[in-house]
Amino acid sequence: MKALLVVLALFLPIINAQVPHWGPCPEPVTQPAFNLKQFMGRWFEIAKLPAQFERGRCIETNFTLKLDGTAHVVSSEILKGELKTIEGTAVVEDKRNPAKLGISFSYVLPYTPYWILSTDYENSALVYSCTDVLRLFHVDFAWILGRTRSLPAATIDHGKEVFTNNNIDVSRMILSRQQGCDKDL
Numbered sequence: 001m002k003a004l005l006v007v008l009a010l011f012l013p014i015i016n017a018q019v020p021h022w023g024p025c026p027e028p029v030t031q032p033a034f035n036l037k038q039f040m041g042r043w044f045e046i047a048k049l050p051a052q053f054e055r056g057r058c059i060e061t062n063f064t065l066k067l068d069g070t071a072h073v074v075s076s077e078i079l080k081g082e083l084k085t086i087e088g089t090a091v092v093e094d095k096r097n098p099a100k101l102g103i104s105f106s107y108v109l110p111y112t113p114y115w116i117l118s119t120d121y122e123n124s125a126l127v128y129s130c131t132d133v134l135r136l137f138h139v140d141f142a143w144i145l146g147r148t149r150s151l152p153a154a155t156i157d158h159g160k161e162v163f164t165n166n167n168i169d170v171s172r173m174i175l176s177r178q179q180g181c182d183k184d185l
């Protein structure tokens with residue numbers, strides 16, 4: 001019990017904003033024969049989990065394939081009227097399953113899972129990231145991405161259904177703000 005409390009204290013900063021789920025990460029089905037090259041380009045965040053109400057709006061990510069087969073990642077958002085960007089690298093972590101990417105935004109940070117559960121490359125993508133904490137509980141993130149700043153409600157509903165069918169709880173998923181993004185900040 002004491003050990004458990006220490007563990008909880010250690011990881012509390014990570015799980016602060018979210019709901020930890022007991023048990024190990026789910027093992028969702030990922031996009032078969034994932035094609036990293038086709039996934040490159042600009043994706044807008046349409047919906048996300050967990051809810052981070054105070055975060056920026058107009059969140060988007062631009063992936064560019066590099067010669068070494070990894071991808072350069074530039075994410076941006078408008079926060080308090082300012083455009084903020086961060087750059088990182090995405091790699092295929094599991095050669096046997098290229099849909100299991102990892103992304104790192106710093107040389108000192110480990111790669112966090114960035115799994116493409118499903119995508120048609122041209123309209124939408126479902127992305128999931130889950131980290132086990134000693135297999136006692138897990139913290140996760142899920143995104144619905146679009147090639148445009150909005151997606152039909154049916155596409156979003158279907159995306160949520162896919163997450164749910166993979167034992168991922170998206171009941172608290174919220175829509176991302178993508179309004180007024182192409183005007184002045």
Ligand SMILES: *[C@@H]1O[C@H](CO)[C@@H](O)[C@H](O)[C@H]1NC(C)=O
Pocket residue numbers: 042062063064
């Ligand atoms: C995405 O990145 C590529 C390569 O750096 C760049 O040429 C392109 O203009 C970027 N697209 C957007 C929408 O930022």
